[in-house]
Amino acid sequence: MENPVLESVKHVVAVASGKGGVGKSTVTVNLALAMAAEGHRVGLLDADIYGPSQAQMLGIAPGTRPSMVDDQTMRPVEAHGLKAMSMAMLVDIETAMVWRGPMVSGAFQQLLTQTEWGELDYLFIDMPPGTGDIQLTLSQKVPVTGSVIVTTPQDIALLDARKGIEMFRKVNVPVLGVVENMSLHTCSNCGHTEHIFGEGGGEKIAAQYDTEMLGQLPLALSIREQVDGGRPTVVAEPEGDVAMTFRRMASRIDEQLAAKGAQGGPSISFGE
Structure with missing residues (x-):
């Protein structure tokens, strides 16, 4: 890696979504905690400058x-065994970040390269939604080992997820897999289960782009309450079904990257 602060980080994994509201940050923090629970040294960078969570x-x-x-x-x-950095730790969380693109990109670079991450096996980057300034800066400045795409089964979310996959493919970053959030909901009163946002969309995208479905997560009140309370599901209910799903996803990511070898991620750019 170009920056000496990042030299001791083995794998940089970007967690992205084509649109907001699909639970990407919730997935990122639980995935990072699951990877730490598997015995790895893990960092988490909140790259959402406008809405850090x-x-x-x-x-x-x-x-x-x-x-x-x-x-x-x-x-x-x-926190919870992770090394974390976020814009929320540098400014008043009530402050609106009314910044143009170059300022946002500069803030992201500072958070990434002016943090002493130390020896890490994984640095997860919680990307802002879309394919804008932060994504461009990441692609130009950081050797990313792989990416994870978060979506819901909803048609519009799947459409935007495709854009995210296409973006990473364009800059030669391997897409390690798709996480389908809010896949189904089980009524807490009657036990009836239904696919509120549709069914099978994540699997179709994974097949279309020759990647894999890393896991499917339920639409559950407890998941939201736990992250809002500062104890994500992997910490709050480490033996529960959802935590085990995250542990399996983390293990699969680790297996994929181990199979790719220790050469690290590609140094990527949008061309000359």
Whole structure:
């Protein structure tokens, strides 16, 4: 890697979605915690400059600030065994980030390269939705090992998920798989199960793009309540079905990257 701060990070995994509202941040934090539960050293970068949420999801108290190594370098904040960094740790969370693209890209680069991550097996990056400035900066500046696409079975979400996959394919980043969130809902009163947002969409996309379905997650009140309360499901119910699904996804990602060898991710760009 070009930046010495990132030299000791083995794998950078971008978690992305084509649109907002599909639960990407919830998936990212639980996936990172699941990878840590598998015995790996894990960091989590919240790259959503406009709407950072990972600090709350990890139970990091408002107003918490990273300590400084020197004038240029910050120490990540540790929570639930993860090393985390987010814009929410640098500014008042009530402040609206009214910034143009170059300022957003610059903030992302600072969070990524001016954080002393130390020795990490995985650095998960919670990407903002879409294919904009942050995605462009990431593709130009960071050797990304692989990407994970989060979607729901809803047709419009699947359409946008395709755009995300196409973006990573264009810049030669392997798509490690698709996570289908809100796949089905089971009524807490009567036990009836139904596919509120449709069925089978994630599997179709995975097949279409020759990647795999990493896992399917339910639409469940408990998952939302747990991340809102700062104890994501993998921490709150480590032996539960949802946590086990995340553990299986983490193991599969680790298997894929081990099979690819230790050469790291491609240094990617949008061309000359």
